[in-house]
Amino acid sequence: MNTFGRLFRISILGESHGECVGVLVDGCPAGQPLSEKDLLADLGRRKSGRQGTTARMEEDVPLIKGGVFNGKTTGAPVLILFENKDTDPGAYERIKDTPRPSHADFVAFCKYGGYNDYRGGGAFSGRLTAGLVAAGVIAKMLIHPIEIEANLTEVGGSDDIEGAVRSAIENRDTVGGIVECRVKGLPVGLGEPFFDSLESLLSHIVFSVPGIKGIEFGAGFAASKMAGSAYNDIILDIGGATKTNNAGGINGGITNGNELLFRVAVKPASGIQGKQQTVDLKTGKPAELVIGGRHDTCIALRVPVIMEAVAAIVLADLMSIGRMMPAIVR
Amino acid sequence: MNTFGRLFRISILGESHGECVGVLVDGCPAGQPLSEKDLLADLGRRKSGRQGTTARMEEDVPLIKGGVFNGKTTGAPVLILFENKDTDPGAYERIKDTPRPSHADFVAFCKYGGYNDYRGGGAFSGRLTAGLVAAGVIAKMLIHPIEIEANLTEVGGSDDIEGAVRSAIENRDTVGGIVECRVKGLPVGLGEPFFDSLESLLSHIVFSVPGIKGIEFGAGFAASKMAGSAYNDIILDIGGATKTNNAGGINGGITNGNELLFRVAVKPASGIQGKQQTVDLKTGKPAELVIGGRHDTCIALRVPVIMEAVAAIVLADLMSIGRMMPAIVR
Amino acid sequence: MNTFGRLFRISILGESHGECVGVLVDGCPAGQPLSEKDLLADLGRRKSGRQGTTARMEEDVPLIKGGVFNGKTTGAPVLILFENKDTDPGAYERIKDTPRPSHADFVAFCKYGGYNDYRGGGAFSGRLTAGLVAAGVIAKMLIHPIEIEANLTEVGGSDDIEGAVRSAIENRDTVGGIVECRVKGLPVGLGEPFFDSLESLLSHIVFSVPGIKGIEFGAGFAASKMAGSAYNDIILDIGGATKTNNAGGINGGITNGNELLFRVAVKPASGIQGKQQTVDLKTGKPAELVIGGRHDTCIALRVPVIMEAVAAIVLADLMSIGRMMPAIVR
């Protein structure tokens, strides 16, 4: 379903080239100052227009349609919509019957019996992350003063990120990247053993973002190569500070008071130039496809603000649970 | 909470050195032949006793306490318990006040105000995965003839797995590893866009297993270094078969008919020999700890059957939803 | 939270005198023909304008903002909004500090710390049932050919319904009523023992409708006065037909193949004329209140179509679960 969270709960909606995309945020406490203006900075970080992102220029003007009164949240659900303006549906008619490789076109056609809105990926589009980012802004307000910061640390395996993007553009190709997210100021005790471990909740929402192929916490995949004597995080003091942070700030699914650290792998954008082999959904026969539309070279460029948003959403949900707060913080 | 799943729903329970551990399986359709014997093969694969696993020898005899009548499931919840027999609680008294590095001891103490059952990790113990494995056996029956197979492919960075474990034992150290899981025979269409993407659901339950630090699907982290022209999975036929499988069998969060493939990173067991620095929870001062008890050298050895179980649990849940089955399969 | 349902899931939103009210419908299968026109008949039955309902004339024009493409549902969430046009916020300024008796004003003020949108009841308003009715139309389509019919059977204790309403208007008072809902054509097997009993699910959503004070199934409260020999529903045939229907079509929480029958008690509209005693939220002292605005004499007049909607919503959710369908129907 299109809903995430228990107490701070978001539902996303809309299609890339339909009337709008948006988000419904439920469980937001009353009295939080909130205006459309507050959403613009993070939405700007997600937007296209920079080198390496699509030429589709959506203004991404958020419209708050409910849940705010006299400039403050009311306790009722907050609905935020973004009207789609710079749509070019004609460009997508050709993909109706020839699904784009590594996009969701084929599975959407099968799952929804051909009734899916195929234009620009429809409900599968990365454009729906605008709603995630808007909800993330609210979540960040709620968990203040906890600080979340995500950065793009690698593109195409290189830390010369601009160079790697430029080179992909020159090759008329696309390229993947790594985004790292760090959260400071967390109390000890968020998350639960087993099914609501913080890693479980974070990875759940992280993998809802299109294009993510992997996630790791702390030492992550490198931990698989380590000896326990090198991996173990020595405990330094009664606040739980550790000498190293191979755990990424989480033990037993629960924050341990150190920095939360995770890294995600973003695949190269699928909308490459040139001919690609695919299948014709009408005839069932092999077909060739040249993708039109306007596409990103490196979707990883837009991912940092999205990672901040989803981390904030998980934390806002966990911190809504009074009883569950860690005993030593109470 | 200790519950996972919407229609096929499992709840785990118990503590490592309490009376029992177990699992409650709800949403199991009626009429499925099931006996305690059916559970033994997979439970045997999880058990200790092999080189590199703990000397604690639990028989892991499953007791079905409800939901089965005349050898078949009744539609009521299935309760499976494992009594704890080879407990050695005395060995854990020393950790009561000196939390073991990289275990959940410190966070459990904080979160539960010191009331947690600290013996052997209590409710955080890997012993609770016995319930996951038992539920996994039922799930595998329900999704038959879909085939799931997980294998340990690396230990300590090496594919000489036995050698790497032996070497860690010789060094009186512990070591991590990589487990790879493959699922064959999936229909197109399982999973949903965004929050119930198959990656979201799988990673959610995977990270509930103690000791997992990362997960990747298909090309995974390597995708971040690739160009789109190399990454894209060319579609070969109307069944959705692709030439490569960099997507790991999932597009847009939904199975695409190819093999599902994911890999997880398992950290080295935390229960290393020798002195470790920690803190005394009573005095608040630095302390030294030598862990007693009996511990694994390489918990990754036990992880393959657990990964099969959790994958089967997610798939059984998704396949319980009749309406959601892919249109072309109906 | 403002969400109901597991697989067919609705979220309501908006405020009575804010920008809009609406509903987000998730889990609607793809391919269902749906247009705004389809919603008008049931919305018309809910509307005001008749004798005994408020003079506020909202057009209740539904706007489908997502989830429909080329006249059919896409499988993505369906967003339906109703813009508020005939608002008269000034009329509500006086209730800001003097909560209306038997309305939600006082609890809303307390729960949301005074930040609630108090105009016309805000998010507590009966106006939000427009979204329920719209979602109900979709649900009715999905459960076709099951037939749901609800009727107002009593007003003010009398079956001369028009007379009772007229009399209340003459007295410048308001009046309650009874609505009876019957569902024909249900298969055996919907609902589950204990927590997801059909009575549990129906009563859950029925009591979300403002103004409902009681619900009974089949013989209902009269059953408490009966002997078992008179109450028991003799089983007539292998289809489960019973001679009487004291159970109201449900045994053990599950449909038994007979007509589903429930009755709800609707309180008199709270917005009575004349002075009422209340408290001043600013001074904490007793105050007098004369309610302005435009109000219903008998909200029960609008309840039948709402009861049909909520019954359809519950049934659409239950019938989405393929595996759970009764064995003999499969």
Add this chain to the structure above:
Amino acid sequence: MNTFGRLFRISILGESHGECVGVLVDGCPAGQPLSEKDLLADLGRRKSGRQGTTARMEEDVPLIKGGVFNGKTTGAPVLILFENKDTDPGAYERIKDTPRPSHADFVAFCKYGGYNDYRGGGAFSGRLTAGLVAAGVIAKMLIHPIEIEANLTEVGGSDDIEGAVRSAIENRDTVGGIVECRVKGLPVGLGEPFFDSLESLLSHIVFSVPGIKGIEFGAGFAASKMAGSAYNDIILDIGGATKTNNAGGINGGITNGNELLFRVAVKPASGIQGKQQTVDLKTGKPAELVIGGRHDTCIALRVPVIMEAVAAIVLADLMSIGRMMPAIVR
């Protein structure tokens, strides 16, 4: 499913004549003193053995199997089992093919394809309410000092309750009743508008109890006959105290600080003596049935403690949500 609650979450399990019945209680905060002894008083109130209840004598000895350590809850799920001892399965062989009127036998057979445990109603049995009562004891502890008291106020339409039961026994018949539940000391603000209204949550769990046919809050069905001028609860002071309590302590789905009051209708026990007409599930032809086994004359006798339990469970869940607590109470 067999689970109820969001943060304080219970799952019931077992069958009437299987190995055991029980309850799994998740979300119980750590540090609550709890022993099996604490459960006995309420379990005793539910038990049979009195005039009007079945001759089946189950000791109802609760066994706490997890979640408690050193006499206090640990924060892990609490499993409580009751072994079935005084079973008489032979007595139920005759109902295997001839479903008892007004029991769940017929629907269980259909829904579970004949694989249900039919002995004594299996998973549909009132015996599973032992688990509800045990969970209710824990919930009562958590919401202390809120006071819940339920009483049987009518049997067979009469307030001479003993007489009505005796008379039913003499007639070899069964009889229904009314149970009234009152809760004192609630803060303002529990519950939410629409789908998580307190009436929604309470009625949801109340109708999971076998034999309940109706529920009403405050004036309830009588409200449908009232004029608004008589119904409205005048507000007396800033604490929200009202002159009358026709609302039953709830406005807009939220506690208003007055006494919470609801009443439920309990049907006559279905296990009447003498021949009853039914159908033979094997031949599909009409059949006659004489019920054996040991049965209650008036199940309403056991319902008060169950109503207290379910009310406490709902309140414990709502009060686990720190953020959602009413602003004026914080």
